[in-house]
Amino acid sequence: MDNQDFPVKINVVPNHSMNFDIIIGCNIIKQANLTITPDSVIFSKPQTEMSDASPESFVFAITDDIPKFDIGPEMPKPTRNDVEALLVSYRPNKIKTTDIELSITVTDDKPIYHSPRRLPFTERDIVDKQIDEWTQNGIIEPCSSDFASQVLEVRKKDGSPRSALTFEN
Numbered sequence: 001m002d003n004q005d006f007p008v009k010i011n012v013v014p015n016h017s018m019n020f021d022i023i024i025g026c027n028i029i030k031q032a033n034l035t036i037t038p039d040s041v042i043f044s045k046p047q048t049e050m051s052d053a054s055p056e057s058f059v060f061a062i063t064d065d066i067p068k069f070d071i072g073p074e075m076p077k078p079t080r081n082d083v084e085a086l087l088v089s090y091r092p093n094k095i096k097t098t099d100i101e102l103s104i105t106v107t108d109d110k111p112i113y114h115s116p117r118r119l120p121f122t123e124r125d126i127v128d129k130q131i132d133e134w135t136q137n138g139i140i141e142p143c144s145s146d147f148a149s150q151v152l153e154v155r156k157k158d159g160s161p162r163s164a165l166t167f168e169n
Helices: 077-089 121-136
Strands: 033-036 041-044 150-155 161-166
Touching: 121 150, 121 161
Parallel strands: none
Antiparallel strands: 033 041, 150 161
């Protein structure tokens, strides 16, 4: 890269397994300086040895958190601005609750178990925050069961993340 040699391990994964074309991992970040300017991205060899800081402290997720709405060009600009402001400021409120408890009856005693899915740091953080929110709101509770399903992050049509469980066998 940029006329520099960086020995790396390359992992090839199926197209459907991640939403990114490439992930620059800690093995590159440990070996190179990354300079980002409005016009370019440059990798270079560091002049001094890096500290013993953990590799995770060098992993960043750069996102644009401003939602984009397709309101339509036929709407007058002041009305379009009002609708966009309403959509940006909207926060759903939990209005109604029910005292329903889910019970799954299985036909045999063999537990259905799936190993946890390996998630990138950014997705793991999103899933952890969602689980914390569900726990705080009383939607889920900690348990020690022999049954386990995988948790993963899927993207909605608008590109925002949603945590989901897989119940496939």
